[in-house]
Amino acid sequence: MGTHVIKMPDIGEGIAEVELAQWHVKVGDLVVEDQVLADVMTDKAMVDIPSPVHGKVLSLGGQPGEVMAVGSILISIEVEGAGNLKASDQLVKEPAAIKEAAPASAAPKVEAAPVLESKPVAACRPAPQAPVARDADERPLASPAVRKHALDLGIQLRLVQGSGPAGRILHEDLDAYLAQGTQNARSGSAPSGYAQRHDEEQIPVIGMRRKIAQRMQEATQRAAHFSYVEEIDVTAVEELRAHLNEKHGATRGKLTLLPFLVRALVVALRDFPQINARYDDEAQVITRHGAVHVGVATQSDVGLMVPVVRHAEARSLWDSAAEIARLATAARSGKAARDELSGSTITLTSLGALGGIVSTPVLNLPEVAIVGVNKIVERPMVIKGQVVIRKMMNLSSSFDHRVVDGMDAALFIQAIRGLLEQPASLFVE
Structure with a gap:
């Protein structure tokens, strides 16, 4: 050997x-x-x-x-x-x-x-075993989603035997633990939503989480942030999206709102080149880009990542939709290449249905603008003296005041609003 x-x-x-x-x-x-x-x-x-x-x-x-x-x-x-x-x-x-490996007598054969x-x-993975107690300072392998699920269920992860690679704990292992009715090692009773809890978990800030923390702190320390919020009537663009999906969804794929937002950014930036820019504050140089490389903030198990839709100005709705979906999948699975996670000139961030009413997104330095999308809600609106139900959505966007003036930021968002409220204008050259 x-x-x-x-x-x-x-x-x-x-x-x-x-x-x-x-x-x-x-x-x-x-x-x-x-x-x-x-x-x-x-x-x-x-x-x-x-x-x-x-x-x-x-x-x-x-x-x-x-x-x-x-x-x-x-x-x-x-x-x-x-x-x-x-x-x-x-x-x-x-x-x-x-930790050293478990004794040979306790290890799976x-x-x-x-x-x-x-x-x-997968052929080398040990078969699932009955729950075992680890040392109190041992942190078992598990994704953030599994850790949150365990916390919600009142399960201590150190008591759960993992069946994934290297003993990683999966969602199925939590289900198996509950099914076996194993008692909590500390309380001596089954987990309960009303039981007192005294456990604590210390999570080192390492890896992607450390990088995110450093970048967010750097962004707020170095840039002069200001935010601008505007509500947009997205009834017409949502009707257009539904029509296109009904007509072409089976052959071209389903469209979300994001490709329309990317298109609106592309068209609006033609009149606001100072916003499609990156600022090197050490060299004191602003670089305005003709190409629109849109960073799309994407949540993954390891934290927030920003894959980049390159040359959005040259993409159709379906091309943008396909690229957004591909990059999101790559980011969430940890397979995104390094060049797919850098080089954006402006960032689009959305929490989808969890988007809230207003947010204050942090700039993705060295960019000077980030456009935040809030959730769509139906609200009564007065149009030509009549109360009607419309689909409304807020854009909560942040800018670097060292580079972007408040008036330019407001006019830029109003341009996006006009494009989305009259979606035919997105495609008029």
Whole structure:
């Protein structure tokens, strides 16, 4: 047997160090080729680190949240054959905070021979076990959505056995835990909505969440934010959208409101080039862009990401819709490429049905404008002396007052309003 050492790869773009965001394996785990071992975080994106070999994890080179230099030892794996460990290599010992694998008697039995064959990762996953208690300071692997679900159900994640890769806890594991009627280890009784709770959970701010926090803090410290809110009658554009979906939805795909908003941005920016701009406040240079690269804020399990619809000025409604859907899927699954998450010239942010009445979005530096979409509600409106029911929606937008004057911001949003309230004007050249 030999040892195969995997070093922190050179991800490119002159990056000398990256943050170790998450481990997907632990010491003692059996892994197969192409199985994701860890996630690392650059300034722009999350990157998967796959295994190039089959074998058994011997040691881990860092803890989540640790910043590691390119070329440092990330993980060592025991393999058949000589491996690639050189005499000059110094193996990194496993940090104390990274737990050793469970004793062999408690671990699920996995046949060695099949592991060393080329098989899907799922073939090496242990079968679900009965719930077990972990150490109080051990944080099991689970997505933010699963953690929230567990919190809502009153379940302590350390009591739940995960059936996902590397023991990751899935929604199905929470359902299985409840079905088994396992009692809460601390209270001695089944979880109840009225039971007193004294548990706490400390969540390190690492990975994508750390990057989001840093960018939001930087944006509010460096830019002179101001917001402008206007209500828009979207009855006509919603009727047009419904008509187009009925006529072409089966062949071209369904349209949401977002492609219409992107089109409105493109048309309005023709008269307001100072808003389709990026401001380098260190060099004191404003760059106005002819191309409209629209960042579409997208929520994912690891936090807010902003994939970019490039050259929106050259896209049709359906082309924009398809690209928005593709990028959103890539972002939510963590598969968006680095160049798909950078280079936007203006950002569109929407919470959909949860959009509220008013919001104050934070600029996506170095851009100078962000357009926020609130929810659509039916309200009684007075039109030509008659009370009628209309579909109304607010745009809550923010601007960098160092670059954009208040009057220009207001006129820009009013231009978008006019385009959406008279949607035929979106397509008149």
